[in-house]
Amino acid sequence: MELFYSDADLAFRDEVRSYLDDALPEDISGTFFGYGRHSWHQMIRWHKILADKGWVAPNWPEDHGGTGWSPMQQYIFDSEAMMAGAPRLRPFGLKMIGPVLIRFGSEAQKKRFLPRILSADDYWCQGFSEPGAGSDLAALKTRAVWDGDAYVVNGQKTWTTTAQHADWMFTLVRTDPDAERPQQGISMLLIPLDSPGVTVRPIITIDGDHHVNEVFLEDVRVPADLLVGEENRGWTYAKYLLGNERVSIANVGQSKAELALLKRLAANRKRGNVALIDDPVFGMKLADLEADFLAQEVTNLRMLSQVRPGQDVGALSSFLKLRGSEIQQRIQELAMEATGALAAPWREADRPRTDDYGMHGWLNSRAFTIFGGSSEVMKNIVAKQILGF
């Protein structure tokens, strides 16, 4: 997209590149270019390096530690970092609860939490889904009852990504079970995960990894200063948060880097006597993926350029998430195809990294069209809010 870079954008890109050259540790970029997946610890190390530079929260307002970058500059930074093999920072603090606190939190909450999100001294997870409330999130049942000096919370959350590493969980709870509409009786609480009554249990996903958890809450006491905004207004804050989450799932920069890696993989594999990338059938699949990626990249830039910082992205986020998640899945699918039979063995410790590339990614990527709102729900939202059905 350099076609659309101004001279200032080009200078910015050069600045970002030379910074990444110096600051991104080789073992971290090596993980990516060795077809591996970054560990949580590598991600946190990179988070802290960026925080020292002041570049960890480009989407925040400047007076809270943001960078003041334009949407184009944010895109340039993101795609350059991904192309250099940097880990994708986890969104829970930076893209989800951070912006909610900036917009809806109390001054005390901003002072207490925002600096520790930036520095990664606090790591957050998301307590939204429940066993009975997936796509139908407003059906959530976890109860919070006011008991003189604190809320008492009882219930169960699920699909809680990286809760095993988290210090805090931003949590949707039902504070008014008698509200006219289920959306009206929901509040958002900030719960320390070391509170008595919190139990975190791993859920192993289809790729054999431990990404997500169940979180049980039994008589967990949460003081009033950990309520976000007003009681029973949690749904409003959650919708704002989900909009930001969906835009971040669309993640063009990451797709760009993974697509480049896929091409390199295909250039270094053979089908018969030719490199796989020269095989006309595989080449056509790559070409279609490239065309879809290019369309997604330009569409994202075109649309996000029109969004002001802090503005509610609304149904646009559902729109961008739909194709963004599909493209990421197709990249993994072709990576798995390119690896071929070598992707089939279920090897744990003894496998060379390149030999199972694609298979774990493909299995893991099944979740992309489900989490943050399933594709079917995204289409319902676009149909209602953009098309007016």
Place this chain on the structure above:
Amino acid sequence: MDFSPTDDQRMIADSFARVFEGGGGQAELDELGLLLAAHPEATGGFGAGVADLVPALVECGRAATQAPVIGAAFLPGLALTRAGIWAEGPACLDPEAEVRIDDDRLTGVLPVVPGADVADRLVMCLPDDRLAVVPLSVAEVVPFALVDGRGAAEVRLDGARATITDTVPGLTGAIQDSAVTLYAAEALGALYAIREMTQAYLKERRQFGRPLGSFQALQHAMVDLYHDIEHFQSLVHLAARCCDGPDVAMRLRSVSALKRYLGGRMRRAAASAIQMHGGIGVTEEYALGRYVKRVIVADLLNGSADDHGARLARLIAEETRAADRAAPADDLKENVA
């Protein structure tokens, strides 16, 4: 990134829209000098580039005009301007003429040349980046209508004497890609019309006692169509800018992505719009078909979606190898365990 039209682009597009709103066509466009938009300013044109023409072509697509705006105006205008030659009188253009050349005499059959039914001269891009111009008076011209109603002709040349320019490096490839992009821009206008008609139809047509648009299967089909057209719009604007710019690799990439999209997702979107309408969608009388046919003609002309998929695949392979030479290589592994 902002693709909204500049004032000049908007002005040209508005002039087209006004002609079509008043029921006008080729004669009115001609009278206002609008068909010269791509011609050099010295000859009364606006010197417009491909990106400048996109908003006007969107209006042409919305109106499904029968005027030969691309074939006998914009496309030859771009080519003649680029080659630095110009003469009075309407021309048409074949961007991929397969002809035998003996000195300045051309022989061959050009089976589908849009606008050749109304033009005085035929401009041909030759494979060696030269431009050949022959008066159609020395050719056998068999006119016919395209499936979308626009005029075209088969042109037979039997030793016709041509004016042939010097080599203009990169000319033929640039004009071929511009042709793809101009037709795609017009298809975009037709697709907007398809989208609006389908959206409106789903809201007003009732079956089983409720509007069609209340059924989730149709809502989701409509969301897919909406999404595909938004993406196609991005590719049209991207390709148009690349046709005007100096980066040839980016032009090849964006134009082939565009054509692949047109023959894949857009053809399916057009078919899906018919499906969502039901029976009325397959009647000749209903306007939807006019727009669908315009999309299909753009898909069929100027190289197939498969040609462009293959071209894009070759480009990806070349670029990947070039990037890979700069990086340490993996072991080349047979893809069979």
